[in-house]
Amino acid sequence: MKYLVMVQGTQADYDAMSGRPSDGSPAWTEDDVQAMYAFMQRVNDDLTTSGEMVDGQGLAAPARTRFVTAGEDGRPVITDNPYGETDVLLAGYWVLDCDSLDRVTAIAARIAQCPVPAGSPDYPVVIRPIMDGAEDI
Template sequence: MPKYMLIMRGTDESHAAMMASIDESMAATGRFIEEMIKAGVLLAAEGLDLPGRGVVVDFSGEAPVVTDGPYGETKELFGGYFMLDVASKQEAVEWAKRVPAVRGSKIEVRRVAGSDEVPEGNEHLVEERARRESSDQI
């Protein structure tokens, strides 16, 4: 089955609204996660730290430039994700519509490309598989 990532996107306003009712938000998210586990579709779910605690590595110039958060001129930030193993994009969208998100939030639904989509003889894929196999043996 294909994998889909539900990417939680929010604004400063939607983040503030969520934080104002954090206990309720966390309880609703916990119930939603339990539903996905019972349905057998949840592969992973994580929230991200506050944007002000992150950094941006910018490759616009000749050398990478590291800037501490918060990020300038960003209207939406990723807040976390759910990784699902579902039969179709439509099923992923149906789960996304059930995310207990606050007003002003968005959920981006993206299919995760599989390694089988890269041509079989691709040298980078061969190297990656070898690295994964050797790390599994450790």
Template sequence: MKYLLMVLGKQSDYDAMSGKRTDGPAWTPSDLKAMFEHMGAINNDLAEAGELVDAQGLAEPSQAKLVTADQDGRPVVTDGPYGESKEVLAGYWVIDVENPDRATEIAARAYACPLPEGAPNYPVIVHPIQGPGGCEM
């Protein structure tokens, strides 16, 4: 069964990681190293187990674009999502595992990522993927 594991974040989290002043704790180089090592170990273990389909961290939300259409159906492209938006997708794994318990086990490991004291720890979303090789309804 395939699952999408989604890691959330906010623009302020990316700012704190890059050394910009935020209302939360600043990330040190050792904090970043610990996070990247934790995520890398998950990727390596999933790859070794044959469970990894894809995994990516996403660029900061300020680099995202929103695409809608005007009343004539022409695309309208704007910057976004905006700083006041709630959490957005910061990264993901697509995994192919035997059962839902294994998917939640991996998500729990991702959630346990080391963070600076006081940094927000968002839930990891486990979403079944429908279709060939995905979950049945």
């Protein structure tokens, strides 16, 4: 079965990774950033070797987000900002093809161990099964 495994973040987290701290998001050093990238590369390499990796990408900062909704007149309403009802957005994802929910949960638990500076926010790693048909609803 295929699963979408998601990690979350805020604009403040992206700013912190660029060395600009804020309340609750301490500045990352270059070593912190490199440790995170090295960790994620090992995860990706292992998932590729095991044949479970379908796709995985990190996403650009929330400040580069665009929302498109339908206006009352049916015309699109475009908002160039990252925040709808929450400031926590998708920061990256993997599409994995795993034998079981237990296996993808073990992978998510590993991802949750990604090194971050002390005091950084802690977000859950979210797992969503990818529907294979209407019977999966």
